Amino acid sequence: MSRIITGFFILTVTLPLLSGCWDQIEPQRMYYVNGVGVDFKDNQYEIYLQLINFKDIAKSETPHVPEAPAEIGYATGETMEEAIYELYHSIDQEVFWGHMNYLIFTEEALKHEEVISVFDAFLRFRETRYQMNVHFTQDSLKEILLITPILNKSLIDSKLSHPLNARELEVFTEPVNLRDLVIGLNEPSHEISLPLISIDKNWETTKEHPSKETTIKGIGILSKDGLKGAIIGDTARGINWMHNKKNRGDLTFKLNNNKSLTVDVEKKHLDVKPVIKGNQVQFEVDIKVDVILNGFKKKATENEIRKGVIKKVKEEIMTTYKTGLQLDIDIYRLSEHLYRNNVKVWKTLETNGKIPLTEESIRKINVEIDKIKSGRKTFTETINK
Template identity: 30%
Template sequence: MKRWLRMTFLLISLAPVLSGCWDMKSIQFSNYITALGFDFRDGHYVVYGQVLDFSNIAKQEGGKMSAVAPVWSGHEEGETINTALTNLYKTSQQRIYWGHINAIVFTEAALVKGMGDFFDGLTRFGETRLTQWVFGTKEPLDKLFSVTPFFNLSPLASILHQPEDIYRQDSYIRPIRLYKVLAQQKEPGYTILLPSLHINTNTWKREGEPDPKLELDGIFALHQDKLGKWIAKSQVSGLRWLQKGPTSSHLTLKKNGRPIAVITVEHVKGHIKPANKPGAPRFNITIKGKARISEVIQELGVAAFQEEAAKDIRAAIEQTVLLGKKDGVDLLSLEHTLYHDAFAQWSKLTANGKKRLSDYALDTIEVNVKIIDSGMLRDKEEPKREY
């Protein structure tokens, strides 16, 4: 009996020690890669990594930082992607953890090489996920990764890591996640539209000095995984009217070249269908949306505003399609629509996917924009996230 009591007392005294997380590592004993950049130079794959101090990020939750949040960026190269990634270990000082990668950025040279080579080495690794935001850029990656947002906040509060917040306010260029890029690569006739990141040094100043900020200045259009064309944001205004999910787009209405009003078009729904007509493929587009008036310069009435909005949206879509066709880029993925809705015709015209569809045109564009209120004294409903 006494022996049993001694054993019980011994086990109870050891319990607090045994319950500890002995293999748990503190946050400061690992380096956390938050963004990856891919380049291709002189026949070698070049990998850039952005590293943040997570202990400082944790402090920001209780208030603003008095100093700029530190950011580190490093790069290595190799004959393969895996070799380049592994070479980062040589100077990392501590264990690198890849599970916090939130964004992937490709240079123009990497996109010309093709995304497939880069993704193969990345997606096979167990620590990474497929939910990262994917971008292209013409900027040097080390400079891009060093740009910080306002108020000394971490880069995690920038467009690089949180592009959906800006998109909900200005739905011009839709951000895209890695799993969607991988899926679209496999779809016949699909054109991947990769947002283009740019460093803007003109808009903001801090204490009179230029304060660089990130912005989306265009798109990289890719077929499967190869670059087709970079197109400026101003040239693809028609794309925003056919993007899926919650949108909010500002549209300046003009009459005889002069602004008459500004409206915000929301809840846009666009559909593309092949027109059942002989000859080269033609497509019908229908656009429906609800709008509210944001500003009135010249009072012409709701009906006139709606008519002008429909005309402007129709013209923007036509311009986008013509621009893409001129550059050999199917910006609306019309070939993919033909593949889904008229497979026999698609198969005949593309030799069953061996060549791109080049001869196509728009048949009709029907636009119905309904202005539902004047925009005054109204709380905007927060749209559901679809990212």
């Protein structure tokens, strides 16, 4: 009898402690948002919701029945929120937004005058984070969101979810998260460059269907008034050398014998200095890099390679800069450099955060090559002809 009383007492004491977890939802009974696509057509928001399958993240070596890595939901509404709630009507479990990794917008959505309110909605929502990446595309949102990474890797390792995974290979342009976007739009020149995502069909598999992958083919420049334009392909390569962060990229140039040489260039330092004379402001750019040889041309000298790299880097910087001027874009945020250096002069020159810029505003580009690394400790060809 005493055991029964003791057991009843323990049960009575512990039950209130357990009841605090009864209203929590088990992880396997929730859907997880990995990415959201936003389009705008016919005065309607079109929302694509990518729900990820977390069973595919930690794969074992044992064979398993393949499952869909993700499903894409689609709905429209007069507001983005209305479209999302329309999607909720067809979802049979609770949706968790805390693991959301990215937002991707179409060109039409970014041109819409209320695009800033979309960013604001994700910033205000309690579950989303400032670290989610922001991209834009000129291709089909649905097709992009359904692309699975190479070798069927998990979607949380894709270029859209974690663009820095490929940093050691090459960084065409720095990824932008919501925090970067807010800072870029709130500070001079009130513009921010977003990675332009495209569909790459250069991959093949053993399956019948051709493989697709996402690629970054340029940048789009967003202001508080919407998208101002895009700079695509080689025309955008100058942005690679004008980041404040350390990064690397490839560089192909002609040698004196008219043969092409491709090298790896690691940018170690960047300094943009305003030079003020009266009411005129120009800028000097100082860049320090290391050069790594991939292949070696027989008649190339170290001095020839040095001159070729310096010339090509300067050309790429100016090509991107001039293209930006044609779109009325301060592509290298020179207005901000003046703002940080001399706010009094900036106030006398700025209009809506931007200062007047011309092709002569960048008066000098200094490219210093710290080291030229030959690879296997030699500066001659490995195989003699």
